């Protein structure tokens with residue numbers, strides 16, 4: 524080989540290695556292998572199927588959602604006065620857990636820090652937190668973590684990578700720029716974020732995982748994901764990392780989430796595809812995440828149950844949001860809907876918990892779920908006749924949950940099932956079938 528070619532080839536190799544190292548920092552931990560405990564949590568997570576999302580922060584005081592700082596261009600100095608008014612005297616973490624467990628939820632994901640940058644926990648690397656800046660002065664995440672243990676719920680932290688408050692969050696992304704400094708040390712910001720994540724992974728017992736949001740506003744930036752994800756996985760090997768970046772999961776992530784839409788049908792989708800990782804769909808009960816005083820557009824319990832069913836049929840969890848009031852209580856209209864979902868799950872939970880989506884892909888009439896050999900059809904759009912696509916195995920029996928048989932007929936295209944006419948409005952007509 525002539526010298527020049529050897530040189531070119533070595534340069535190519537060197538560049539590839541450097542590129543790989545860079546990609547690792549940029550895109551997560553390339554060599555990531557989940558630990559056995561992590562895989563166990565993933566299976567637990569998929570079996571759990573239903574969790575409570577909680578958006579609660581000093582923005583809740585204004586009652587206009589968690590984006591209020593950006594939407595109303597509130598200067599930092601003004602926004603910084605909010606914590607002085609945050610005093611949730613009615614906050615009762617056991618009550619929150621009762622509401623979640625009563626709804627049939629198995630875990631809680633709460634905002635440790637939203638885009639406004641305010642920490643809802645006691646942080647030693649900043650004083651912009653609930654303990655040091657509010658008259659309440661207590662670490663609500665710690666109180667909630669202890670209550671979750673008492674109620675058998677796992678706790679996840681939503682943590683915003685995007686930060687409208689930290690002076691080193693620079694160059695800024697596409698959101699809130701009003702009165703912000705025109706310089707800053709990006710790596711210092713990331714060090715600060717990692718330090719807070721280390722606190723969240725050290726001071727709250729065993730957590731379920733970290734739910735990241737916000738890197739979508741600076742997709743080209745070096746977020747040092749590899750370093751951050753390794754930090755979390757080393758402090759809590761069982762904890763799951765996920766990020767709401769709307770693209771394909773990066774190495775080091777353990778689940779994939781979809782905002783306001785079933786997997787692949789979310790409005791933010793930038794060709795994320797649906798990965799092999801556990802899936803989670805998050806949705807609001809009205810149209811807001813953080814408390815919104817004038818948003819009365821609450822979805823019906825029936826629609827919310829159907830969303831949970833469709834999520835399960837799409838092999839996904841549902842993370843359903845509440846936006847507690849600044850006094851620490853959960854809105855009555857939200858509680859009522861959660862109680863109705865819980866009542867439905869107490870009756871039909873065996874067709875949701877511990878299941879996986881399929882074996883029939885979602886169809887116009889509804890979805891299917893399976894648990895071992897048991898297969899449940901969830902007929903959401905009743906139709907005189909439904910057709911199961913051919914999956915290569917014949918249907919051997921079919922009956923409603925009350926035992927009433929369902930007539931079926933194998934055809935060249937799939938199996939037809941004849942539904943009994945049923946009066947009134949049904950949330951979900953469940954048929955259990957057996958396959959040969």
Ligand code: H79
Nearest residue numbers: 578588589590593594637736737767782805812
């Ligand atoms: O935490 C919740 C949202 O705050 C966050 N992700 C979920 C889980 C989120 N970040 N960005 N988005 C959602 C989409 C952005 C929507 C916006 Fe708007 C449109 C921001 C400003 C205009 C929605 C409508 C928020 C304020 C008005």
